[in-house]
Amino acid sequence: MASIKNIVLDFGHGGIDKSGKYTTAPNKMFKFPNGEIAYEGFLNRQIGGLTEIYLRSNHPNFNIVTTVKAIDPRDLSLSYRVKVANQLPPLETIFISIHCNASKHHNASGFEIFTTKGVTKSDALATSIGNRIKPFYDKLNLKLRFDFDSDGDLDKEVDYYVLRKTKCPAVLLECLFFDFYQDFILLKNPEFQKELAWHIYQGILNFLIQN
Ligand SMILES: [Zn+2]
Numbered sequence: 001m002a003s004i005k006n007i008v009l010d011f012g013h014g015g016i017d018k019s020g021k022y023t024t025a026p027n028k029m030f031k032f033p034n035g036e037i038a039y040e041g042f043l044n045r046q047i048g049g050l051t052e053i054y055l056r057s058n059h060p061n062f063n064i065v066t067t068v069k070a071i072d073p074r075d076l077s078l079s080y081r082v083k084v085a086n087q088l089p090p091l092e093t094i095f096i097s098i099h100c101n102a103s104k105h106h107n108a109s110g111f112e113i114f115t116t117k118g119v120t121k122s123d124a125l126a127t128s129i130g131n132r133i134k135p136f137y138d139k140l141n142l143k144l145r146f147d148f149d150s151d152g153d154l155d156k157e158v159d160y161y162v163l164r165k166t167k168c169p170a171v172l173l174e175c176l177f178f179d180f181y182q183d184f185i186l187l188k189n190p191e192f193q194k195e196l197a198w199h200i201y202q203g204i205l206n207f208l209i210q211n
Contacts, residue, residue: 003091003092004094004211005089005092006092006094007055007063007093007094008066008085008168009065009067009096009098010096010098011041011044011049011067011098012098013027013028013041013044014073016042024040024041028041030106030178030184032181039178040178043175045070046070046193047100047196048066048098049197051201051204052070054198054201055201059205067081082165085168085170086165090167090168093168094169096170096173096200097171098175100175102178107180108177108180109142109176109177110143110144110145110176110183111143111144111174111175111176112145112147112174113129113173115171116164124169124211125204125207126148128203129199129207130144131203131206132199133199136195136196142183160172175196
């Protein structure tokens, strides 16, 4: 484990504050016909927060940084999130942004990993994480897709800001689709969250061992 010292975790969007208000409302949420509501930022914090716990408890030698604390519901600006990463030396830092997906007709499913354009070290990080998640998702019959050319999809342009502006290797994970009920059932399941976070953590670790 040579040169990478800093692992920056970014939990996309806002969480739910003490009064029960979703700070990113009315965006990045979805109400199902049965009345249940999925809040993307809340799910991002749950999954990402578990990834953070695995890293912190097993690797005290790494500097684990979060752009926003998992318990902090504020929807911090993208420029602030990038600033947190860019304050650290790019050659010694990796950035992992954790999101869940949505689609126009609320009928898409699966996992996607995005990186910046062109061949960069981010691709190796994405491959490392994807290779860990793939067998887990295969078992559950879920799709997994890499996208090393993250542009052209306007819906996602906002989230991609963090990929465009960070100087270190950076990936953005879209864990599953929060607006698709079968995916949402998994996303909110604590056991699924733990297992997914574990595989994300293992994927990060694989990358660190090679870099
Ligand atoms: Zn998002």
